[in-house]
Amino acid sequence: MIEEKYKIVAQFAETGIEAIKRTGLRVEVLRERYARVSMPLNGNVSHLGTMYAGSLFILGEFSGGIIFGAAFDYTKFIPVVKDISIRFIRAAKSDVSMEVSMDAAQVAEIQREAEQNGKADFNLNIELKDKTGETVSRVEGTWQVRRIEGSPAIKV
Amino acid sequence: MIEEKYKIVAQFAETGIEAIKRTGLRVEVLRERYARVSMPLNGNVSHLGTMYAGSLFILGEFSGGIIFGAAFDYTKFIPVVKDISIRFIRAAKSDVSMEVSMDAAQVAEIQREAEQNGKADFNLNIELKDKTGETVSRVEGTWQVRRIEGSPAIKV
Numbered sequence A, B: 001m002i003e004e005k006y007k008i009v010a011q012f013a014e015t016g017i018e019a020i021k022r023t024g025l026r027v028e029v030l031r032e033r034y035a036r037v038s039m040p041l042n043g044n045v046s047h048l049g050t051m052y053a054g055s056l057f058i059l060g061e062f063s064g065g066i067i068f069g070a071a072f073d074y075t076k077f078i079p080v081v082k083d084i085s086i087r088f089i090r091a092a093k094s095d096v097s098m099e100v101s102m103d104a105a106q107v108a109e110i111q112r113e114a115e116q117n118g119k120a121d122f123n124l125n126i127e128l129k130d131k132t133g134e135t136v137s138r139v140e141g142t143w144q145v146r147r148i149e150g151s152p153a154i155k156v
Helices: A004-015 A053-071 A104-117 B004-015 B053-071 B104-117
Strands: A026-031 A034-039 A077-088 A096-101 A119-129 A135-147 B026-031 B034-039 B077-088 B096-101 B119-129 B135-147
Touching: A004 A026, A004 A053, A026 A053, A034 A053, A053 A077, A053 A096, A053 A119, A053 A135, A053 B053, A053 B077, A077 B053, A096 A135, A104 A119, A104 A135, B004 B026, B004 B053, B026 B053, B034 B053, B053 B077, B053 B096, B053 B119, B053 B135, B096 B135, B104 B119, B104 B135
Parallel strands: none
Antiparallel strands: A026 A034, A034 A096, A077 A135, A077 B077, A096 A119, A119 A135, B026 B034, B034 B096, B077 B135, B096 B119, B119 B135
């Protein structure tokens, strides 16, 4: 279920980047500081009949953008990805989903740093799971929250 | 330029996996143990107008499959990706390309190990470059060459 106030975030996240839209990825649950997202196997099959590595990466990388949209003020900041590692643990033979969340204290700290310095990094560790709940891939990444130019620094 | 004997490899690599085909990625040069591949900016743009991280990953990950096809006997082996790290160094504002190659001794050693043990790992370090030759992303990964079941081990 997508909370009313996040419907525009979910819609932009699913369709705003053409290469993401093409995968058919779906935001299934979105509320403050939490998202669950799934990637269909259909249209994302590898030469082995299981989910293609690039589509698994897209699902993992999506975690940074969607949690940004559910936790930060997107009128003042933008998210940028810095680095990602993905480990392919077992073949994914079904749709794959991931959950991402951030606690309120962490969000407040990152936002305070980005307001002061213009930017602040955050890390995520994400598990991509198949329909039976087995982990198929592990994703670790670093993203950066950047203040949009013209959005003034808050003096503290 | 794609050498005649590798035309079928290039065509399968570009179109055999639907999610790769959708990006418009192109194999520009393919000969024994060498490939140059490009990803168009058009259709692969992020929320910032530069190349989307997922499309950069697809180009980087493609290195393992295409060098496999240009170096190993694909009637006896298949390639599988194990893990990949990608570092986004600067925004890509043009088409992006990468080169991948492997020396003959390395190929022989990997193939010998895969024939004996059924599998053998190989590593690649790839730079993704924009039109001006600047590196936009660095990719490190591990792939595995696996003997197709039914393809007999060679006794040595």
